[in-house]
Amino acid sequence: MKLAYWMYAGPAHIGTLRIASSFKNVHAIMHAPLGDDYFNVMRSMLERERDFTPVTASIVDRNVLARGSQEKVVDNITRKDQEERPDLIVLTPTCTSSILQEDLQNFVDRAQLEAKGDVLLADVNHYRVNELQAADRTLQQIVQFYTEKARKKGELPDGKTATPSVNIIGVTTLGFHNQHDCMELKKLMRDLGITVNAVIPEGASVHDLKHLSQAWFNLIPYREIGLSTAKYLHEQFGTPFVDITPIGVVETARCIRMIQKLLNEQGATVDYEPFIDEQTRFVSQAAWFSRSIDCQNLTGKKAVVFGDNTHAAAITKILTREMGIHVVLSGTYCKYDAEWFREQVSEYCDDVLISDDHGAIADAIARLEPAAIFGTQMERHVGKRLNIPCGVIAAPIHIQNFPIGYRPFVGYEGTNQVVDLIYNSFTLGMEDHLLEIFGGHDTKEVITKGVSAESDLNWTKEAQAELNKVPGFVRGKVKRNTEKFARDRGLTEISLEVMYAAKEAVGA
Known part of the structure; x- marks a missing residue:
């Protein structure tokens, strides 16, 4: 067992809470120890919510451990049902409930006898799935629950809407630029003459879920959340879905052409080629900019x-085929969907890394010495240590990645935002020159054992100061050559003398 002090995807209950708190008038109960209820603070801070997050922690304390949990959990569910009058209460398993081997379904059945709203147990295995997988499964479970409920009551509508319509599935709270992406997708659908039938789960009511079957197709902008729901709706109602993420000029056009194909197969007569041409040439500046000096x-x-599947694959394709940048490594922490990722990026990069070990990607970055990194906040911190600029393109993220200004990644406006992010992430010629003159951004003296936590070398203060005098574009190489020289000779500390000896050894 290895202690993890950084996780790219959170535990399963965070995914369930993201889905539950995205719906309107849905409350979540989390049975966990005090300290695991940080979700409320995190969501209200990052999303800048004015209302309280609809999540209640049913705290496991010594009394619960002595007497059992059923009475407390059932009381919390029925109390929230009376106080909040939610349409649905979702009880989420946690590692604690799994360790205690609690029969949560029995708790739900007991509470449902008294509750006026619906009560549902999130069907996720806390030890086998992460935040993203749990979110995907919970959304599909809620959609299935209300679809079957409407079917039993005879409330499922017949047929499709009179004109082309779409369900946008997978927009959630705490998603990377999800709110701005949703606005851009709505605008794109409007420009294409397509009515938005529903957006789930963000801002949706569970009462609206019975109308999902009326859409002509479903759009899944993010592979991580929504795909299971789209597959369920396809099985139940034959509703086709588009899972091409419209990030970048090429993929946005491909997504629109797939929508055109699905609509025409259902009797519509649409031609989106003139729209694609106009948007590519005049609205998106990316195609023009990629050919500029x-x-x-x-x-x-x-x-x-490096990032989640959706964004890492999209940015890899943009860098390579739209901007002519050499991607030496493309990676994802979504190990459960590795086959899809490899299929998407293999032809656009030199190597593929599938790992949720932040040390592995950090060491790969140090070895490859790229001119820029595009990753999560973890890779941004790695880049700062290596003096390599980094653009954040995927979760995990923090407050600076929830911009107040309009910053979509999808659609044609998204192409402009992404190109800006990519271009501004590189250290450009004049900036590089000024950094050399003024000694870089950071003048603090940092003594580090290396990027990887397993590094066994220490730099003296004098040696670190000498290393900082080396020009930035070769500093990483000098550092690695010196450390290799020291390891080969069994040294554990790098002093000025070791540095000079290493320099002579390589003939520099």
């Missing part, structure tokens, strides 16, 4: 990409 200065520069 500014962007050509980036041609051939090396980059590393």
